[in-house]
Amino acid sequence: MEEVQLGEEEIDKATEVAPALISVHPFEKSVVVALGSELRVFDLEGDCSISLSDDSGGPGHSDSIRAICFDASGRLFASAGDDKLVKIWTTDSWCCIRTVCADKRVSAVAISHDGSFVVFADKFGVVWVVSLDRDGESQALCAKKPMPILGHYCSIITTLKFSPDGRFVASADRDFKIRVTIFPREPLKGAHEIQSFCLGHTDFVSCLAFVCPSDYPLGFLLSGSGDSTVRLWDFNSGCLLATCEVGNMALESNETDKGNHPAVTDISSSADGALIVVSIQSFHGVMLLTCNFSAKSLSVAKVVSMKGSYVPTSLCVSSLAKHLWTVMGASNQPSSGTTQLARVRVCSISRQDRSPHGHDLFVLEDNDTTGGEKLLSKLQGSSDVTEIESMLASTTSALNTAIHNLLTKKQYSSEKREFRKKNRNDRKQKQEPFAFR
Structure with a gap:
């Protein structure tokens, strides 16, 4: 009985803290921060805060949001998380038009290139698809439950991404x-054709990004991992083309425990791959990478440090590639009052023709950020930087623990494995009929 209690405590710790997330409209019309169960939206065009409304008839988010995204056109936005809800x-108008109830907690979400389907993954490793009412479909069709489309055999899926042409997920x-x-053309019938497996990482894969340079119309895939790379x-064949070790440089730039191997927590890039930015666990800033697609090489071009204890938990570059948006924060952290606090930092992206990597990043001061104090107050929960940064001092260690508990596979003794197998819920259900004989 003691071992079962330990297992439950491990699950609680894994879900106790969730990182703050940020997503920006493809054409920088709006920006969204998700913190805990709250979505904070700021209209960059109208220079004002947005209040959300819900006409879906379903419940609102009541637990940590784990995934957010815009579709390619920016007309749709999806959010999903630990409350087993996917909201579209x-x-x-920033109105919720559809609420999908999943059977298990949702770990990733993506919208198809044409905006007709939403796919999401649960903690059991199953990817589901739902059809949207894009062409006046009946309410009965829209009310149908999501359909399973593919699976990862009981492994937590960390991220989902559609290719720019919409052909692959x-x-x-x-x-x-x-x-x-x-x-497939008819996703509700399942996706049975696998293009490739990209195998080579030695720890959990945390993030993905498709890039499509003009000289290579088939494109490439970038991935970040807990192995610090x-x-x-070449996702068409599954061939590994280049590996960039970013962990060692992160350790050199920060006064961090040399025994650790910091995970790559997020990656974002311009559509053509000319700009590639990554955030790294415990690293105070971001790294700018450069990729020579013809030579199949990938390397660190620049380290962009940020003041104080700022460690981005999520980052995003719009299709226009004008700004890099980053956020630091975590749910269930001590803060003033009932408002959870986050810290938003924005970098200006400039194209440098003479630069070997083509782009450069410059961290903007808060006053120079689009939207200024109004934007920061909305997305952060407060415009008082001193208050926020003092609160965030404990966030890094809490997030490191949460990432480790959630994504690092637990090792059990042979005795404990057998005990856990015997006490699985599905086995208990199978044994119930025999109890009445």
Whole structure:
């Protein structure tokens, strides 16, 4: 009985803290921060805060949001998380038009290139698809439950991404695997054709990004991992093209425990791959990478440090590639009052023709950020930087522990494995009929 209690405590610790997330409209019309169960939206065009409304008839988010994204056109936005809900919003009015109830907690979400389907993954390793009412479909069709489309065999799926042309959907998991699947014309019938497996990481895969340089219309795939590397893949064949060790440089730049191997927590890039930015666990800033696609090489071009104890938990570059948006924060952290606090930092992206990596990043002061104090107050929960940064002092260690508990596979003794197998819920259900004989 004691071992069962320990297992439950491990699950509680893994879900206790969730990182703050940030996503920006493809054309920088709006920006969204998710912190805990709250979505904070700021209209960059109208220079004002947005209040969300819900006409879906479903419940609102009541637990930590784990995944957010815009579709390619910016007309739709999706949010999903630990409350087993996937909520789909229209960005013209920021009204929720659909609420999907999942059977298990949701770990990743993505919207198809044409905005007709939403796919999401649960903690059991199953990817589901729902059809949207894009062409006046009946309410009965929209009310149908999501359909399973593919699976990762009981492994937590960490991220989902559609390729720029919409032909493929890439899924990654904590068991080091990346699967690239052909997205079918009729997804509700399942996705049965696997394009490739990209295998080579030695720890959980945390993030993915497709890039499509003008000289290579088929494109490439970038991945970040708990093994402190960013890797470049030919996803059509699954061939590994280049590996960039970013962990060592992060350790050199920060006064961090040399025994640790910091995980790559997020990656974002311009559509053509000319700009590649990564955030790293415990690293106070971001790294700018450069990729020579013809030579199949990937390397660190620049380290961009940020003041204080700022460690981005999420970052995003819009299709326009004008700004890099970053956020630091975590749910269930001590803060003033009932408002959870986060810290937003924005970098200006400038194109440097003479630079070997083509782009450069410059961290903007808060006063120079688009939207200024109004934006920061909305997205952060407060404009008082001193208050926020003092609160965030304990966030880094809490997030490191949460990432470790959630994505690092637990090791059990042979005795404990057998005990856990005997006490699995599905086995208990199978044994119930025999009890009445």
